[in-house]
Structure formats: structure tokens, C-alpha cells
Amino acid sequence: MLGKSSVAGLALALAATSLQAQAPAAPTDPLDALTSAEIDRTVALLNAGKFATPDSRYPNITLLESPKPVVLQWKPGQPFERRAHATFLNGDRLFEADVNLTKGAVEGVREVKDRQSTILFEEFLGASEVVKTDPRWRAAMRKRGYTSYDQIICAPLTVGPVIDERYRGLRLMNVPCFDKAGAVNNVYGRPIENLLAVVDVRKRKVLDVIDLGVVPVPRDVPSHAYDPATSTRQPTRPVNIVSPQGPNFTLTGSEVAWDKWKFHVRVDKRLGPVISRITYRNGAEDRQIAYQINTSEMFVPYMDPSRTWAYRAYMDIGEYGFGALSSPLKPGSDCPVDATFLDATISDDHGKPLMLKNVVCIFERDTGDPLWRHYEFFTESHESRPNDDRVVRMAPEVGNYDYLLDFVFNRRGEIEVRVGAYGIDATKAVAARTMADATAKDDTQYGTLIAPNLVGVNHDHFMSFRVDLDVDGQDNRLVKDKFVQRTLTGNPLRRSLWQVEKSVVDSEQAIETAHEPAWYRVESHDRRNAMGNPTSFQIALDHSDTSLLAEDEPQQQRASFSASPLWVTRYHPDENFAAGVYPNQNRNVEGLPQFVSNHESVRDTDLVTWITVGFRHQTRAEDWPVMPGMWHSFKLRPFNFFDRNPGLDVPPVGVPAPTQSAQPSQTERGR
């Protein structure tokens, strides 16, 4: 959350890794990410058709998925068509193109007016550099005692909805700066507060410098490095998650098979991880559970109204891209030491392939909890089973913030989607060092003093996931199980109880979840379990805070999805982003409110649910100088999908795994 300041470091890292781009492997599945060769071919076809030139810039070149029915009918080994979707800038003009790579044809190009694409790395870097050359900014820095700027880092930020008419139609970033002198791992401890440059990133021009007055730069230099000299903790004996006999999963191309699960993984430059075609083996059948689960947008509004903070309400997926921001994962701490690490290929600003090393990890772990248990006093039977689950993890690094994104598959038949908030709070320099100081009350109106002279500004995180559940096929309905209190008369033993009142959500809408106890399920239209109940998956909204901003708040309008944690729409292949295709600088209500506006029927048809993991971040001292990870999630849980506990056949600890390459079933239990 905070700014995206450190994208500069990331961009440099990306520039370095781009040199490693490997020889492209051919795609083996219609849902595989574009290969290096396919990215090159997309650009070559656009140039050959004179739609683009070598000077064009590419916010994104990504897979244009084959139609869902085609993908569902496809069998491994069969041929398939490949298409790319490119977004590109010719000067200031923004274009989109669909390119058929199989036929070698550009199938459609259109200009996009009055919208801004995601930020390019060169725009970010350019904005960061140009600020320091501006005489107005230099004058403001002199007032703060600075005459040289080599220890100043400037961290361009997206600007939110453009309200100032002077800026209409320009590509903009707002640029605050920090004094990094002495900083090793945390460059956010010494903000140059109250100073902001507005930059036209296409022209690399500083349009405006806003100086609200000098706030002394905090003198303390934070660090979260380990210092054995001052640590009061003894190093501990190892506690490991290891698979000494090898992993229990197979990776075929980009398809993962583990336990009874199968799913396809790819990395998209904008969306980050995309998990597709999720099935669960039941008897002799791979039963469909979901066609696709992926992030669709995120919204992080800060709660400070001053001119240098009010715009801070980031939409990191549509403004920057979660795949583009993905950071390498470290074995042994970011992921277990023998996790499987995957690289990803995305496009860079120039439309060239860029390989990102180790940005996805896949691992199995013993959670330390039983999968199920029962100790029976009367017969002294004690049955319990180990709980192993399988995690697919990625870590987009958004300036000061690091998100961990987990897709967890377990032997209960559940899918858990987890969002870990890590990294460093967005910081505001203030005069107060403690709450005893005269200015403290004023300084902490919008946040908490997390260190002397530093306020962590309060904010929210709303991460919207597009969850295309297909429970035993595409014909599904969204069911509401409402828990209603019943009062009883004439029963001397009880006055009240609750009962379940089931209803079907008939049409596209935002689901109102706040005011009544209810659960929602996606139910098969025609399949029943052994007891005759429709098969379904329940949506457990574990962290579902919604936005407290006003409906007519400009920041809120473009992120209207955050008003409800659950939306339902009819499946449309072109409805992918909860806040629309181009949220950057957008002033309009787009995305989900538009998708549901015609209230199409979602009864017994292919429907999509949109689930927002929402959490308020009231900052605290423990966030500093680096946040302890905070996890938030939702779950998809089988509900009458099976005939009984799907983990009943999990062997107890001690039953040896089959030798060799036969499907192993047990992880070494490290604890």
C-alpha cells in the first residue's frame, strides 16, 4: 500500500532479467501464457501491418484466450489456435489489437480514446528522474536544506481520477520523494513531506510542484536487517517443510496434478497468477469445480485528505499489473526450501519478451492440524489423518508493499484464496515524535504514530477476484442460504431456533451481505449427490470489509466494486476486470456496475462470481519498520458436492508411499 515507490528497483531488476529470456518453448495447452516467440511474432505482425512501429510502446501483450467451449472440449495433443491481445501506444494514442498467431493475421485494431493504459516502466523511471531537474522542485528542496539530490529517491505514483481540467488527456504521475541517506532496506523512513511534483510522463515534463510547507525530515534511518549483536532471540533448531522423497505433484506443461486436484497455472502481466480448469478426481471422473480464478482488480484508498495525499487510492492491477510487479521468491523463507519455482514470460515496454525468474512457487506442506480426527472414549479408537495442502504462491511487490497471493488446494476438497499483506507502511512525516508532543493530536488525525516523526496513514485493501465456478458443468445457480430466527409458541422446552431459508439469486447484481446472516453457494442445475441434494460449492467470505467511502466520492466511483464483497454476473468472455479495462486516471463508473446493469438472468446458466477480499488497515507501531504479515482470505468449500467426507481415504501417518514414480501420497512429516 503504499506507494509504489520501489517500482524503480523492480524495473531495474526486470531490465536485468530480460537478458535471460530463454529460447521459447512451444505452448502445449490453449491456456498457456504467450511464449517469447509468440510475443515477438505479435509485434512483428503489428509492424508488418503498419499498425505499430518500432517506436511503439506496449503496456501489455498477453494471451487472448480461446473461447471457453473450445478450451473445455480440447484434449491434450490436439491442435489449438493461438491469439494475442496487444495494448500499445503510438505516441500519445492508445490502441488495442487482436492478433491471430496461428493464421498470422491482425484481426482487429481499434483506437481507445479518453482512457489511459497501465503505466510503462520507462514512464515510471522517467518521472522519477525528471523531477530532480525542475527549478521549482529544487527551490522547495533548498527550503528543506537540500542542495544535492543524489541521496534523494523519487517514487512516482498513479494519480487517481483526474479532476483538474488542465490535466485532462495527459498521462500523469504524482511524485513524492524520500531521503535515502544511510538506508539499506527501508527507504520510506524519511519522507520529504508536503512536496509533490505532477509529471506528464509521455512528455517527461514537470507540470506542477506543490509545496504545502516544510515538515522536518525524520532523522531516524529504519532498518529491518538482522543484527546478531542486538537480537534478544536465540537462533532455533530447524523446523522444516521438506519432501525428501520428491514432490507429490506432477507438472505437465503448465498443468499441476496433486492428490485428486488438477489445475492449470499461468502468469498474466496484468492479473498475475491465473488458475484455470480446476477439477477434482472423484471415482473415475475429474469433476469440474471452476473454470478460472484470478485477481481482477485491487483498490487501496488512503484516508488523508491533504493535497499531497488525497489522490492516493491505488488500483495496482489495472494501473501497474500484478504480473509485471511480481518479485522473485526466496527458497526457505518466501516458500519452503524445496518448493518448485516457476519462471514467467511477459512483454516489456518495447514489446520484447521478458523472463521473470522464480516468481511462482508451488509446494506441499503439512499444516500441523489434523485433516479430521475422532478419539472414541467408549471403544478407545483413535483415528486421525494428517492435513497436507498444496499452495501456488506469487508475490507482487507494489512499491513499499509486498502482497503474497496464495491459491491453496486441500484434501477437504476446499480451495482457499489467501492474500498476505507484507512490506512497509506508507509513511507521512510529521512534527510529533511522541503522543505527548503539542502537534500530536493534529498529526495523527488520519493514522498512527508508528515511529518518531512518522505516521502510518490508515487505508483499506480491496482485492477483487474473478471466480468462474463451474460446479459439475456450466449450468449453475447462485443460492442464498439465509439463517432466520423462528420463534416457537406452545413448546415449553424452546422459545426459538434458526432455520435455513433457501432462495435463488435470479439476476446479475451486487450481493448485499452486511445486514443479515446468510451464506451463498454455487449449485449445479442438474447434478445431485447420493442423497439427492444438488451438488454445490459454498463461498466463505472470510474477510469481506467493504468501502466506507461515499458513493459520490470520485475515488470510490471508479472502484465501485469495493462497495460489495460479492457480485454475480452472467459469463461473458470480455468481462474480466472489476473496475473496467482502463482504471488508470479514470473518472467513470466502469466494470462490475456496468456488467450487472442489464440484470441478465444468472439462473441455470454459466455464471461468474466476483469475490473481494477486503480489509481495513488501521496502522500500528508493530507495522514498523517492516510489517508482520497479515493474512486475509476467502474459501470455496464443497457442499453436498461429495457423498461423504472426501478425505476419508487419506492413509494414516506411517503408511509408506509407493516407491519410485508411482503416484506418491505422503509427504515427509517434518515436525
Ligand SMILES: [Cu+2]
Ligand atoms: Cu495496508
